[in-house]
Amino acid sequence: MIYVTRRECFNAAHKLERADWSAAKNQEVFGPCANPNWHGHNYVLFATVKGKPDPETGFVIDLKKLSTIIRTEITNKVDHKNFNLDVPFMKGILPSAENIVKAFWDILVPHISKMGCTLHSLKLQETENNSVEYFGE
Amino acid sequence: MIYVTRRECFNAAHKLERADWSAAKNQEVFGPCANPNWHGHNYVLFATVKGKPDPETGFVIDLKKLSTIIRTEITNKVDHKNFNLDVPFMKGILPSAENIVKAFWDILVPHISKMGCTLHSLKLQETENNSVEYFGE
Amino acid sequence: MIYVTRRECFNAAHKLERADWSAAKNQEVFGPCANPNWHGHNYVLFATVKGKPDPETGFVIDLKKLSTIIRTEITNKVDHKNFNLDVPFMKGILPSAENIVKAFWDILVPHISKMGCTLHSLKLQETENNSVEYFGE
Amino acid sequence: MIYVTRRECFNAAHKLERADWSAAKNQEVFGPCANPNWHGHNYVLFATVKGKPDPETGFVIDLKKLSTIIRTEITNKVDHKNFNLDVPFMKGILPSAENIVKAFWDILVPHISKMGCTLHSLKLQETENNSVEYFGE
Amino acid sequence: MIYVTRRECFNAAHKLERADWSAAKNQEVFGPCANPNWHGHNYVLFATVKGKPDPETGFVIDLKKLSTIIRTEITNKVDHKNFNLDVPFMKGILPSAENIVKAFWDILVPHISKMGCTLHSLKLQETENNSVEYFGE
Amino acid sequence: MIYVTRRECFNAAHKLERADWSAAKNQEVFGPCANPNWHGHNYVLFATVKGKPDPETGFVIDLKKLSTIIRTEITNKVDHKNFNLDVPFMKGILPSAENIVKAFWDILVPHISKMGCTLHSLKLQETENNSVEYFGE
Numbered sequence: 001m002i003y004v005t006r007r008e009c010f011n012a013a014h015k016l017e018r019a020d021w022s023a024a025k026n027q028e029v030f031g032p033c034a035n036p037n038w039h040g041h042n043y044v045l046f047a048t049v050k051g052k053p054d055p056e057t058g059f060v061i062d063l064k065k066l067s068t069i070i071r072t073e074i075t076n077k078v079d080h081k082n083f084n085l086d087v088p089f090m091k092g093i094l095p096s097a098e099n100i101v102k103a104f105w106d107i108l109v110p111h112i113s114k115m116g117c118t119l120h121s122l123k124l125q126e127t128e129n130n131s132v133e134y135f136g137e
Numbered sequence: 138m139i140y141v142t143r144r145e146c147f148n149a150a151h152k153l154e155r156a157d158w159s160a161a162k163n164q165e166v167f168g169p170c171a172n173p174n175w176h177g178h179n180y181v182l183f184a185t186v187k188g189k190p191d192p193e194t195g196f197v198i199d200l201k202k203l204s205t206i207i208r209t210e211i212t213n214k215v216d217h218k219n220f221n222l223d224v225p226f227m228k229g230i231l232p233s234a235e236n237i238v239k240a241f242w243d244i245l246v247p248h249i250s251k252m253g254c255t256l257h258s259l260k261l262q263e264t265e266n267n268s269v270e271y272f273g274e
Numbered sequence: 275m276i277y278v279t280r281r282e283c284f285n286a287a288h289k290l291e292r293a294d295w296s297a298a299k300n301q302e303v304f305g306p307c308a309n310p311n312w313h314g315h316n317y318v319l320f321a322t323v324k325g326k327p328d329p330e331t332g333f334v335i336d337l338k339k340l341s342t343i344i345r346t347e348i349t350n351k352v353d354h355k356n357f358n359l360d361v362p363f364m365k366g367i368l369p370s371a372e373n374i375v376k377a378f379w380d381i382l383v384p385h386i387s388k389m390g391c392t393l394h395s396l397k398l399q400e401t402e403n404n405s406v407e408y409f410g411e
Numbered sequence: 412m413i414y415v416t417r418r419e420c421f422n423a424a425h426k427l428e429r430a431d432w433s434a435a436k437n438q439e440v441f442g443p444c445a446n447p448n449w450h451g452h453n454y455v456l457f458a459t460v461k462g463k464p465d466p467e468t469g470f471v472i473d474l475k476k477l478s479t480i481i482r483t484e485i486t487n488k489v490d491h492k493n494f495n496l497d498v499p500f501m502k503g504i505l506p507s508a509e510n511i512v513k514a515f516w517d518i519l520v521p522h523i524s525k526m527g528c529t530l531h532s533l534k535l536q537e538t539e540n541n542s543v544e545y546f547g548e
Numbered sequence: 549m550i551y552v553t554r555r556e557c558f559n560a561a562h563k564l565e566r567a568d569w570s571a572a573k574n575q576e577v578f579g580p581c582a583n584p585n586w587h588g589h590n591y592v593l594f595a596t597v598k599g600k601p602d603p604e605t606g607f608v609i610d611l612k613k614l615s616t617i618i619r620t621e622i623t624n625k626v627d628h629k630n631f632n633l634d635v636p637f638m639k640g641i642l643p644s645a646e647n648i649v650k651a652f653w654d655i656l657v658p659h660i661s662k663m664g665c666t667l668h669s670l671k672l673q674e675t676e677n678n679s680v681e682y683f684g685e
Numbered sequence: 686m687i688y689v690t691r692r693e694c695f696n697a698a699h700k701l702e703r704a705d706w707s708a709a710k711n712q713e714v715f716g717p718c719a720n721p722n723w724h725g726h727n728y729v730l731f732a733t734v735k736g737k738p739d740p741e742t743g744f745v746i747d748l749k750k751l752s753t754i755i756r757t758e759i760t761n762k763v764d765h766k767n768f769n770l771d772v773p774f775m776k777g778i779l780p781s782a783e784n785i786v787k788a789f790w791d792i793l794v795p796h797i798s799k800m801g802c803t804l805h806s807l808k809l810q811e812t813e814n815n816s817v818e819y820f821g822e
Contacts, residue, residue, distance in 0.1 A: 038150040
């Protein structure tokens with residue numbers, strides 16, 4: 001079993017704000033992340049796929065195809081977008097890095113499976129100091 | 138003459154959109170950067186100050202003080218903010234990296250001068266692929 | 275279960291030298307790391323906490339609070355310090371990266387637990403080429 | 412149990428091309444990686460060894476010795492070389508990152524074992540976007 | 549005057565070998581870089597353009613267009629290629645980083661000029677330890 | 686004229702403390718950098734040499750030779766050392782990054798000149814946030 005990782009980048013805006021909370025409570029819990037007029041990040045996504053290398057190609061998965069899947073299904077839909085307003089699959093979900101990475105997972109799993117591989121983990125880096133990782137359970 | 142550089146980071150939202158242009162023209166010229174609902178970046182700012190080291194301290198400038206100036210005058214005012222809506226000194230200015238770095242320059246120069254030093258350059262990195270640098274003229 | 279990682283940096287001096295060994299033996303085993311007059315590093319610490327995101331906040335752990343814990347309990351006590359001389363919790367312990375990371379672990383675990391989370395791993399990078407990671411067992 | 416990681420770098424040429432396939436099929440499957448006249452990479456190898464720190468030295472493994480093993484057994488044999496033509500242990504093996512990392516694994520395991528340690532994983536980064544990791548099974 | 553920098557990456561093979569020198573002399577002067585079967589790098593190119601920001605767009609140069617020029621004129625022609633064998637504009641030129649960056653300069657200057665801007669410098673990073681920069685004279 | 690840059694790394698201890706000042710004044714001016722028991726850094730040195738590429742080799746300077754000079758004259762003398770106690774050429778000089786880089790400059794210039802090249806600049810990075818650069822005047 002080999003683990004293959006592809007990195008993809010995108011830039012997006014978001015804020016952490018619950019409509020059912022007062023501005024004061026949002027500010028208290030989320031601090032500057034609750035700024036009503038948004039802020040944003042250069043997100044970096046690492047997708048790790050595991051499998052046995054194909055004896056003919058030496059590939060667990062063709063990284064160009066993995067890149068195409070991630071771009072088509074994820075980054076083209078979130079790059080230069082607002083997670084709270086522009087992204088259908090995040091509708092009604094608070095766009096914390098934790099919630100974003102789980103939404104990405106649910107989207108990618110069937111596409112990776114269709115290629116005969118297993119998605120092992122998704123890591124989403126929000127800043128050089130903060131990141132989250134999800135293994136599907 | 139020694140050149141001393143301090144790095145400071147902040148996260149902000151912005152969009153490139155002229156109110157006097159149609160949506161179509163904004164889209165044509167600025168592409169995804171014109172997304173009406175904003176996007177954002179992890180900006181990295183490098184401030185370079187030049188001067189002669191003080192014979193007593195060996196410092197061109199106390200980097201803790203330089204950091205405090207940049208944080209007080211710049212990053213505290215733009216971190217987790219929206220360049221188009223939240224930043225008084227960017228009012229009426231299209232927040233391209235070029236225009237942001239010039240606005241930062243004008244703010245920092247007098248504070249650096251007051252410390253007996255000269256601001257040599259400001260470099261603003263918007264993504265790992267894109268950056269701008271300004272030398273004051 | 276989501277894994278959340280916070281990065282914190284600090285600078286410190288140390289040496290690898292056993293008082294019960296001769297200078298020659300220290301030099302033979304530890305090489306330049308045994309330099310009697312110390313050397314130092316820009317250490318980088320990655321703390322990974324695991325848990326389920328809170329349904330209200332979308333957070334496994336508030337990263338500002340995790341940062342505060344790490345700074346209060348660890349980095350404020352070791353930054354710009356000497357691991358052999360200045361750090362009470364390293365007293366009598368040879369400050370190899372392995373021993374440092376275990377000492378950090380024992381300090382952090384109760385503070386992370388108090389927040390209802392589980393410390394998953396601590397990674398300590400000593401140089402860009404050398405790092406250690408501990409999972410608590 | 413502590414996990415200790417050493418990073419080593421090397422530069423090499425390779426191509427992905429099967430002699431039993433037509434040029435057209437190689438191009439179709441491997442794309443630009445099949446360029447007949449080769450291309451190359453700055454490879455980065457991360458070797459992770461696990462074990463208990465020695466109570467006397469505080470070391471899981473002496474990183475200078477781990478570095479020497481990796482350089483002697485691996486990087487000196489592949490640095491500034493061509494994986495398809497110059498590397499005896501890759502003879503007849505398509506030099507995908509997956510196949511390279513497995514070949515490295517088989518070479519390193521006995522040398523790490525001889526030192527009383529266990530090789531936990533090998534990660535090979537081919538570009539900043541692409542990497543593979545192997546845990547031996 | 550603002551200086552705008554775009555980063556673009558590519559992977560290529562090369563060797564440093566003069567046909568008019570013996571193998572021994574090539575080896576003596578170029579060391580492992582003369583390996584007859586090539587080696588390769590992940591090259592990183594930084595192109596810096598200077599100019600005044602357009603008052604309407606806030607841009608010195610549209611970075612998407614600068615990226616397109618660099619990709620069309622340079623990186624598409626050298627990525628996954630062999631500098632000695634595959635690149636017409638390097639024919640008869642020893643592909644040291646110095647000579648590569650000068651060849652890139654001559655290609656890019658007219659394209660940047662056509663956009664009303666001035667190419668200020670090209671920096672080519674061959675490894676994390678080695679880079680060259682050219683300012684056109 | 687091409688500018689060629691070589692990166693070299695070393696780890697060292699230092700403190701900023703004047704013997705002719707009280708402990709209180711040292712603390713007031715230098716803050717945590719005055720810690721009596723030292724602290725340390727992973728220093729990164731970038732040496733930039735300028736010249737015309739040799740028509741035969743395509744090299745401004747053989748980077749292996751430049752590396753050897755820097756290691757022999759500088760990094761071997763400061764790596765795993767204490768700038769205040771162990772380094773003869775820093776005797777009596779407060780080891781601020783500014784003073785270190787000037788001392789390095791004076792040592793390197795004649796060695797670079799002997800090779801027919803000109804040292805253009807030395808950049809010394811003390812942390813990822815702080816660096817200094819010197820151009821010799």
